[in-house]
Structures are given as structure tokens and as C-alpha cells.
């Protein structure tokens with residue numbers, strides 16, 4: 745497995761993982777978009793992250809993008825500039841093989857190297873897999889926002905988890 749910075753050539757595969765995580769399975773509430781996104785949206789996302797100096801990392805296996813991880817500033821105002829919110833997605837065929845673990849190690853190290861202070865994860869509260877993944881890295885639950893999302897005709901709770909990067913870099 746090769747963990748590396750994403751390039752624009754990876755965007756079609758990143759798009760496919762994003763859209764599959766969003767909509768392929770009725771119970772998937774990992775992403776709170778309600779529509780499939782287009783390549784142009786991922787290109788814009790890529791350009792904004794690149795311009796902000798925020799990483800987009802991919803895990804490559806046999807020449808394919810098995811998963812990706814990224815972060816952006818948690819909230820827009822400059823006072824939040826050293827607090828970031830992460831995201832990590834692994835293609836269905838590559839799950840449970842340690843891909844997310846490798847991506848998280850690299851992402852957390854990169855954030856610490858770039859002087860980030862706190863990493864936040866906002867996770868749909870019934871997504872036990874993602875909550876366990878984050879706990880493995882020392883993220884702790886700091887709050888739950890009830891019914892702040894709506895998808896598949898039901899309200900979704902958001903569990904907020906937080907990692908102090910100065911103490912927990914793997």
C-alpha cells in the first residue's frame with residue numbers, strides 16, 4: 745500500500761468512492777449530501793484544499809485508489825485556523841484491510857507537522873465503525889448534536905470527536 749498526496753488524475757476514483765459512500769447503500773449516512781456529486785465539484789474541493797495547504801492523501805493498492813483522507817479548516821473564521829476537520833473513506837472492496845488506519849496515521853502526522861493543534865471528526869452517531877476507528881487513534885467524544893442532519897427521511901445525530909495533536913501523534 746502506498747500512501748501519497750492525491751493528484752488531479754486520482755479525482756475520478758475519489759469521486760466514485762465519495763458517491764458510493766454517499767448513496768450506494770440505503771443505510772449509508774457517512775456523507776450528508778443527498779445528491780451524487782459531479783467531477784467538477786471534486787475538482788473545486790481539490791483546488792481549495794490545495795490552495796489552503798491542506799492535504800488530500802490517497803492509499804494506492806495495485807495502481808488503484810483504495811481510499812482517501814483529507815482535512816479542512818473546521819470553521820471558516822481565522823481564529824479556527826489551527827483546528828481542522830478530517831474525513832476518511834475507503835472503497836467497499838478494500839475495507840477491513842487497514843487502509844483507513846494507514847491513511848489516518850499519515851493524516852495526523854501531516855497535521856501535526858503543519859502546526860495544527862486539534863483535529864475534529866464529525867461522525868453520524870450510528871456509524872460505529874468510524875467511531876471505533878477514531879477511538880483507536882485517541883479521539884474522544886466531546887459532544888453529540890441531536891437531529892442536525894436529515895437524510896433518507898429521518899433525522900441524524902452528529903457525534904463530535906476531538907484529538908489533541910500535540911499529545912497524540914502516532
Ligand SMILES: CC(C)(COP(=O)(O)OP(=O)(O)OC[C@H]1O[C@@H](n2cnc3c(N)ncnc32)[C@H](O)[C@@H]1OP(=O)(O)O)[C@@H](O)C(=O)NCCC(=O)NCCS
Pocket residue numbers: 765774831832833834835838839840841842843844845846865866867868871872873874876877880
Ligand atoms: C470507516 C472506514 C473508513 C474504515 O476503513 P477501513 O479501511 O475498513 O478500516 P481499517 O481496516 O483500517 O480498520 C480500522 C478500525 O476501524 C474499525 N472497523 C473497521 N471496519 C469495521 C467493521 N466492519 N466493524 C467494526 N469495526 C470496524 C476497527 O476498530 C478497526 O480497527 P481493528 O482492525 O484494529 O479492529 C470505512 O469503513 C469506510 O470508508 N466507511 C464508509 C465511509 C465512512 O463511514 N467514513 C467515515 C465518515 S466519518
